[in-house]
Amino acid sequence: MQQTFKAADAANRLLAWYDRHHRDLPWRVSPPMARDGVVADPYHVWLSEVMLQQTTVQAVKPYFHRFLSLWPKVTDLAAADTEEVMKAWAGLGYYARARNLKKCAEAVAGNHQGVFPDTEEGLKALPGIGDYTAAAVAAIAFNRQSAVLDGNVERVVSRLHAIDTPLPTAKPQMRALVAKMTPADRPGDFAQGMMDLGATICTPKRPACALCPFNDICTALKTADPETFPRKAARKDKPLRVGAAFVASCPEGAVYLRKRVETGLLGGMTEVPGTAWTARIDGETSVEAQPFAAGWEPCGTITHVFTHFELRLSVYRANVANRNKSGNGWWEPLASLEEQALPTVMKKAIAQAIPHAFRGKRDRTREPRNT
DNA sequence: AACACGGGGTG
DNA sequence: CACCCAGTGTT
Known part of the structure; x- marks a missing residue:
């Protein structure tokens, strides 16, 4: 498929949209501060991103506050009783996340002097941190120009480029397109903006294309039905x-x-x-x-x-x-x-x-x- | 590449 | 209520 717009222009447009429409979330630094080079606490970013894996903001908020109140620093979490961590996680689901969260905190405390690695590669070596979370923490907490690709971003780019290849095959292609768009300046806000756009405008059903900053350059909107993207393999029924x-x-x-x-x-x-x-x-x-x-x-x-x-x-x-x-x-x-x-x-x-x-x-x- | 792994949202 | 959503680790 061919590029029908300049990636840098799209990034600027997205950041302008994010400046006006971003959501204030407990683990975020607001855009005005981010523009001054202020970054969020890596511990907060990491904790929120792990909680947000497969989980909604609404569900995460009370758990995030509870965890920070119980364990204000990553070293506190590392020293915590695993059973207490499981209790605090109860109801959030995917409980392997909580076990890996604890292991990760122990690794940061024990092998990294309580300081999170500041590179995608270093982060990904830690338990419970995969492609998405490594890129997200690197971009949001360390201003790294990492390509952040989650389900929301997959939806945005698949529509932007009308990608016909189904997921997960199309993932590397999508990541390359995101990498091309990601700016050196404010990569964290860009990532959060793309995810917010996917969560609030470029939604799975009935997207609000009229409000989208990309509605004049979106291939799916021009040539097909945006709602049919991203393509994905048929899922099996549950026994x-x-x-x-x-x-x-x-x-x-x-x-x-x-x-x-x-x-x-x-x-x-x-x-x-x-x-x-x-x-x-x-x-x-x-x-x-x-x-x-x-x-x-x-x-x-x-x-x-x-x-x-x-x-x-x-x-x-x-x-x-x-x-x-x-x-x-x-x-x-x-x-x-x-x-x-x-x-x-x-x-x-x-x-x-x-x-x-x-x-x-x-x-x-x-x-x-x-x- | 396919599967295991919760819970919550939407229409 | 039927259906949809979606990162990481393991195999």
Whole structure:
């Protein structure tokens, strides 16, 4: 495909748009300061970028503040108890990110004197930092002219150039186009501007092309339907898995919990006892899997959708007079349930058995997604 | 290159 | 409610 505009002009136009329409986010330095060469704290940038992997700004904000309040410096996070980090991450998903976050903090504290590497290459060598995050931190925190390519930017450039090659094959081509556009001056603001544009204007559905700074040079808008970009390979359908979960409570108002193995799905997180999650229920699996003998009674099912399968859990509940000591679990008071490292599916199971277990839901305010 | 890995947004 | 979104690590 051929270039129909000057990359440098496009960069200037994008920066001008960002100056007027950028969002104020807790981990950002505002454009006026950025123009004076001020850069954000690398620890803040890194923490926010890891949290923002596959996750919306709205979901990240409270977690970001909580982490900084608990661990103000990367060395604090390095010294933290991993279990406390998992608790603070609970609900954010993709829990390997939290394990790698901790490992990365330890590496920075232990091997780099508590100072983040200031190059893309140095950053990418750290746990949990891949192509995107290395480029983003290098550009935003260190003013490096790195080509930052996330899902938002992929959408913007694929439309700008009407790239017909599907993802992920087209990724190197897209990265080259972004590299060509990225300015030496304010590369971090350019990256954040491109991501903001993708998040607020060049959206997956019904993009607001009339408001876009590129609407006169966008090939997709001129020659095709922007909404059909980026092209991507057809995704496979999700299989259904089923299982059972056992929620035991006692008169003192506590629930029996245990810890999942460190690796794999929901690794290292807390759970209520249950069966394995299989394609279908075989025979008396549910009865055999009860963590201890009790008057288990069915109390409905819950459904939870993971990345690559859908889970239907039959929930059983029982009230036990004397706390069972068998197994490696523990009895957690209802009052402190919220502070546990409970993934959402486990909160659903507990809420199904004990409707009042979690009070006070998060408030939902509207805000554009992702940076 | 394909898969494993959560949770939340949109229409 | 059905569908869409999307970085890193592993294999």
